[in-house]
Amino acid sequence: MALPLxxxxxxxxxxxxxxxxxxxxxxxxxxxxxxxxxxxxxPLNPPHRASLPLWLALLLKRQRRANILxxxxxxxxxxxxxxxxxxxxxxxxxxxxRLPPAPSPTTLPFTPPFLQSSTAEAPPDALPYHWLELGExxxxxxxxxxxxxxxVRRLLRGLREVRMAKLRRGVEVLDAAxxxxxxxxxxxxxxxxxxxxGGVIDGLRKINASREQARRDRDREERExxxxxxxxxxxxxxxMDMR
Amino acid sequence: MDIDDLLxxxxxxxxxxxxxxxxxxxxxxxxxxxxxxxxxxxxxxxERVLARVRSQIELVEEQTGNMDPKTNFKLIIIQTxxxxxxxxxxxxxxxxxxxxxxxxxxxxxxxxxxxxLLSPSELSYLTAHHAxxxxxxxxxxxxxxxxxxxKLDDTTGGISMIDSPDEHKAVFVRCxxxxxxxxxxxxxxxxxxxxxxxxxxxxxxxxxxVVGGDCELI
Numbered sequence: 109m110a111l112p113l114x115x116x117x118x119x120x121x122x123x124x125x126x127x128x129x130x131x132x133x134x135x136x137x138x139x140x141x142x143x144x145x146x147x148x149x150x151p152l153n154p155p156h157r158a159s160l161p162l163w164l165a166l167l168l169k170r171q172r173r174a175n176i177l178x179x180x181x182x183x184x185x186x187x188x189x190x191x192x193x194x195x196x197x198x199x200x201x202x203x204x205x206r207l208p209p210a211p212s213p214t215t216l217p218f219t220p221p222f223l224q225s226s227t228a229e230a231p232p233d234a235l236p237y238h239w240l241e242l243g244e245x246x247x248x249x250x251x252x253x254x255x256x257x258x259x260v261r262r263l264l265r266g267l268r269e270v271r272m273a274k275l276r277r278g279v280e281v282l283d284a285a286x287x288x289x290x291x292x293x294x295x296x297x298x299x300x301x302x303x304x305x306g307g308v309i310d311g312l313r314k315i316n317a318s319r320e321q322a323r324r325d326r327d328r329e330e331r332e333x334x335x336x337x338x339x340x341x342x343x344x345x346x347x348m349d350m351r
Numbered sequence: 352m353d354i355d356d357l358l359x360x361x362x363x364x365x366x367x368x369x370x371x372x373x374x375x376x377x378x379x380x381x382x383x384x385x386x387x388x389x390x391x392x393x394x395x396x397x398e399r400v401l402a403r404v405r406s407q408i409e410l411v412e413e414q415t416g417n418m419d420p421k422t423n424f425k426l427i428i429i430q431t432x433x434x435x436x437x438x439x440x441x442x443x444x445x446x447x448x449x450x451x452x453x454x455x456x457x458x459x460x461x462x463x464x465x466x467x468l469l470s471p472s473e474l475s476y477l478t479a480h481h482a483x484x485x486x487x488x489x490x491x492x493x494x495x496x497x498x499x500x501x502k503l504d505d506t507t508g509g510i511s512m513i514d515s516p517d518e519h520k521a522v523f524v525r526c527x528x529x530x531x532x533x534x535x536x537x538x539x540x541x542x543x544x545x546x547x548x549x550x551x552x553x554x555x556x557x558x559x560x561v562v563g564g565d566c567e568l569i
Contacts, residue, residue, distance in 0.1 A: 110449035111442065117384055124438070125377065142425060144432045145403050147370035167431060207547045210528070217527040218366075219567060222374045285540035286521050287533070288551040298523055298569065305551060309521035313553075320537035 116302045122295045126241035127163040128221040132177040132228035135168070159227050162242065166249045176250040179225075180232035182243055184256055187263035190235060194270045201271060201292030205234040220295070240268060240296045275301050284312035284320075372399055378567050380443045385568040386561070387520040387554050389450045389458060392470045400440065407433050447473065450516070455481050456504050457515045519553045526550070528565045533557060 117125070128146075135152035142149045150158045157177065160168070168174035180186060193202045205225050211217040225236035236242075243264045251257040275297060282288065286309050290298075313320075379393050407429065414426055451458050451469075455477060462468045462477075469477065485503055493501045505512045526548045534541050535556045544550060549569070550557075560566040 109445065110452050111445035112449070113384075115385055115387065117381065121384070121442075124435075125381070127435075128373075128377070140425070142428060144429065145369060145400075145407055145436050146373040146432065147367040149428075163431070163435065164428060167428065204547070210546060213528075216371050216374060218374055219378075219525060219527065221377075222370070285535045285538035286552045286556075287535055287540045287542050289542075290523070290549045290551060291547070293549055295569070302523065306521045309551065310517070310519075313519060313521075324537045 114303075116306070117295075117299050119296060119299055122238075122299045123241050123245070125221050125295065126238040126245065127161065127166075129162050129226045129236075129238055129242055130159045130222075130224050131162050131165050131179065131226050131242075131246075132157050133160050133165045133168060133174040134177060135174045137173045139168075139173070157228065159224065162226075162245065166245070169250050169253075176246060176253050177228045178246055178250075178254055178260075179227060179230045179236075179242075181230060181235060181239070182226075182246065182254075182260060183232070184259050184263065186232045187260060187267065189233065191263055191266050191270065194267060194274075198274070201274065201290075202235060204292045205231050205236050235267075235292070235294065238295050240264065240294050271297060272300075279305070279308065282308045282312070284309065284316040286313075368399075369403070372396060372403075376400055376439055376443070380439055380446075382561065382568040383443055383446045383450075385522055387522070388516040388518060389447060389454075389461075389468065391465070391467050391562070392447075392473070394467070394470065397440075397470070400436070404433065404436055404440070407436075448476070451477050452480075454514050454516055455484075456513045460513070518555045518558075521551055522554045522557070523569050524550055524552060524557050524561065524566045525569050526560075526566050530560050530565050 133152075134157055135154045137152070137154065139152040141151040146161070149160060149164065152158055152174070165174065165176050169176055181190070190202055205223075208218070208223060220237035223236070224230065226238070226242055230236070243260070247254070247257055247261055247264075254260055271294070275293075278288070278290075282305065288305075293301075375393070375396050379390075379396070383390055411426060411430055411433065414422060417423065417426075451473060458469070459477060459481065462474065488503070489501070503512065524544075526544045526546050529546050530544045532541055532543050533550075533552065533556055535553055542550075544557075544560075544566070557566055561568055
């Protein structure tokens with residue numbers, strides 16, 4: 109009964125999340141709006157475009173009831189530009205899409221897969237969180253809606269390799285304290301890298317555990333004694349000033 | 352608060368409650384799958400979601416007899432979505448049970464000091480399961496040990512018998528609101544987390560913001 113999976117999302121679970129992303133469809137048949145558990149779905153009136161979650165769009169596509177409009181970043185032009193950017197900037201991922209306006213303290217902030225980052229109005233110059241999964245799923249289920257599916261597939265593979273190489277190179281800066289910034293990382297990449305990155309940080313932490321404990325004890329002692337630095341520290345500071 | 356904030360608030364309120372609940376449920380599920388320890392049971396959210404699932408099942412049951420192909424297709428969509436929801440809820444519950452099973456005594460102790468941690472059915476599961484297990488241990492071998500060695504929750508001698516989860520485990524977080532400077536306890540590491548940032552960091556260092564809803568686990 110208990111879930112036998114290890115902590116951290118597995119690739120099928122990431123794909124499940126990705127299926128909640130909204131995509132733009134061009135319906136071929138009428139369909140009334142439905143009261144779904146995740147909110148009402150818009151009525152479909154050909155040829156008006158509508159935004160639907162990916163799982164529903166793929167279902168309609170399979171039954172030839174609709175066509176899917178690939179998001180603007182999933183075109184040959186955008187992907188080529190993104191690939192160039194990724195290759196030129198070897199040390200970081202390309203920046204993620206611009207954030208929506210900041211939520212006020214009382215409202216619920218929305219994050220992927222509930223941001224509209226894969227509809228026809230999405231920005232063409234940034235890879236959203238679920239870029240790899242979404243690209244693969246669209247290429248598999250709706251390849252005839254792409255202009256050049258093979259070129260797109262090749263560019264996606266290129267992007268994936270460049271970014272995986274960066275992720276692997278990032279391992280060199282891992283240390284016991286953690287605190288590593290990874291803006292722009294994708295959901296599937298994270299799921300692949302999680303076990304390794306987490307394992308390295310946790311392993312290093314266990315090796316350093318005694319040193320950390322000593323530091324914690326010293327900090328606590330200093331707090332209890334009521335003064336900030338020890339005499340040694342002050343001496344060191346003076347030395348620095350003289351140089 | 353300027354005009355952008357006001358506009359953002361209006362658009363956020365325009366999102367139907369169902370969609371907001373789906374976002375929240377998804378976030379809870381991911382957090383529970385990733386976090387090393389059990390998180391607080393989201394009672395009102397689960398009540399709303401389960402009530403909706405129940406009424407949707409009733410709707411499906413009522414309309415299954417209808418042979419009109421158009422209604423039939425609508426029903427397929429509704430059922431597909433229902434299955435997706437059921438998967439989310441089930442996976443969420445099973446993850447919690449897995450954590451309860453790994454650290455039963457620890458969870459029980461936490462629940463006494465923080466009574467919102469478990470749902471009523473989780474609590475009855477935990478107490479019943481634990482009672483069965485300790486009875487079984489006692490009757491099969493513990494009763495033959497000297498009385499001083501029969502305890503399952505001995506904490507004397509500096510070593511606790513109660514296993515607890517590793518709260519310093521590295522997790523991946525996404526910042527939902529600016530939280531300012533984060534300090535990693537026991538090290539020199541300090542950094543600032545801004546909205547939209549993704550960080551790999553110890554669970555103990557960011558727990559307060561994840562629980563408070565300013566960060567989410569990914």
